[in-house]
Amino acid sequence: MRMTEIRENHGVMEVCDRLRKEVGCDFVALALQNEVGPDVRWHYASGNVNDKYKRITVRFGKGIAGKIISSGSPMMMSDFPKDIYGKVTDHPIMLAEKLISCYAVPLFFNGSPKGVLLIGKRVSYTFSKSEQEKVKESGEALEQLLRSHILGGGP
Amino acid sequence: MEQSVSKQQIRSYIIQSQEEEIKRISLELHEGVGQNLYSILTGLQFVESGLSQPHLKNYLHEMTQLIEKTIQEIRLLSVELHPPALTTLGLLPAIKSYIKLYTSTFGVLVDFESIGEEKPIQEQKSVAVFRVCQEALTNIAKHADTSNVKMGLIWKEEELRISIIDFGGGFVADELENNAVTLGIAAMKERMLLTGGQCVISSKIGEGTSVEISLPLLEGKES
Ligand SMILES: Nc1ncnc2c1ncn2[C@@H]1O[C@H](COP(=O)(O)OP(=O)(O)O)[C@@H](O)[C@H]1O
Numbered sequence A: 001m002r003m004t005e006i007r008e009n010h011g012v013m014e015v016c017d018r019l020r021k022e023v024g025c026d027f028v029a030l031a032l033q034n035e036v037g038p039d040v041r042w043h044y045a046s047g048n049v050n051d052k053y054k055r056i057t058v059r060f061g062k063g064i065a066g067k068i069i070s071s072g073s074p075m076m077m078s079d080f081p082k083d084i085y086g087k088v089t090d091h092p093i094m095l096a097e098k099l100i101s102c103y104a105v106p107l108f109f110n111g112s113p114k115g116v117l118l119i120g121k122r123v124s125y126t127f128s129k130s131e132q133e134k135v136k137e138s139g140e141a142l143e144q145l146l147r148s149h150i151l152g153g154g155p
Numbered sequence B: 001m002e003q004s005v006s007k008q009q010i011r012s013y014i015i016q017s018q019e020e021e022i023k024r025i026s027l028e029l030h031e032g033v034g035q036n037l038y039s040i041l042t043g044l045q046f047v048e049s050g051l052s053q054p055h056l057k058n059y060l061h062e063m064t065q066l067i068e069k070t071i072q073e074i075r076l077l078s079v080e081l082h083p084p085a086l087t088t089l090g091l092l093p094a095i096k097s098y099i100k101l102y103t104s105t106f107g108v109l110v111d112f113e114s115i116g117e118e119k120p121i122q123e124q125k126s127v128a129v130f131r132v133c134q135e136a137l138t139n140i141a142k143h144a145d146t147s148n149v150k151m152g153l154i155w156k157e158e159e160l161r162i163s164i165i166d167f168g169g170g171f172v173a174d175e176l177e178n179n180a181v182t183l184g185i186a187a188m189k190e191r192m193l194l195t196g197g198q199c200v201i202s203s204k205i206g207e208g209t210s211v212e213i214s215l216p217l218l219e220g221k222e223s
């Protein structure tokens, strides 16, 4: 599925937008591995303040999204850039969207982490257990919605 | 006078040996680790093609994808440490390829232009200029809050001039002079001074920031 198609996929949009309302966060974004090759990009965002995310390629193992794709585990940052791993510049989506806190979960396809669902705020914040749970549920909903596209592959 | 000259030489020496070490690690990553991973990838792809059980095939496919990602990341790390173009092709191609990487990393677009004919520059100096441009662009991604940057190179007989202008938030440049924490900008100026050039930064709140770099091209010829 190409980027434009995902942006126009109403199911995906709905899940992201609803999550943003329910958790009351400033930003929600979805990163997915491209059909071909190892590149991971941000395919959809809600609450964005510019369109930098569209040009960003997530680096494997770098930043919160890259770490999640390489580790397969959820992650949180509460007060960026305090107590981060790596350099400030390893976190482009935080810089681009001026986020201070975020929580993100992996999306699994074919048993491997190939996507990331991220929520963020532009203030420092610690996401509660129930908010984390909501992100996980939305992540699972997105896995279902996108499964056929990622695995089916066909046009 | 004597003493300040030798201090400058020491600073030059420290920077240069660091750059050489960075370059060595970068090459090692690219030619050593990267090449080995590539051999492993080809081997696994061969094995995958010979497998018939679907679950093993699938497993191996995920594994080759992981290696592909790792190879890509090693390559980017290597380029980030020391762009190979800087040694083989020169400053202009190195900057151009860095800009591509920069846009795909931070999503910031760079409107780039180079006027005049590129002149050969000693590697030590082109590394310095490259690092200063890198810091200027990184600062924009970190602090400027803008999606657009204008970068221009002007090659003259006697000097190279580079300007990097953003139309972001800007800052109060004078306050930096007595601020010990902001070493990035101080280092940019120092590195250009060591090459015999200059780096001037001006900024206005709400209007943006400009970094002007100049490198004399004539003296290089004597040495
Ligand atoms: N292009 C820019 N736009 C806005 N502010 C900037 C820019 N470049 C630098 N600054 C400001 O100047 C400060 C010093 O920059 P620097 O010395 O590179 O340190 P650092 O990048 O580590 O913060 C930054 O913290 C930032 O506030």
Ligand SMILES: [Mg+2]
Residues within 6 Å of the ligand: B135, B138, B139, B184, B185
């Ligand atoms: Mg800096």
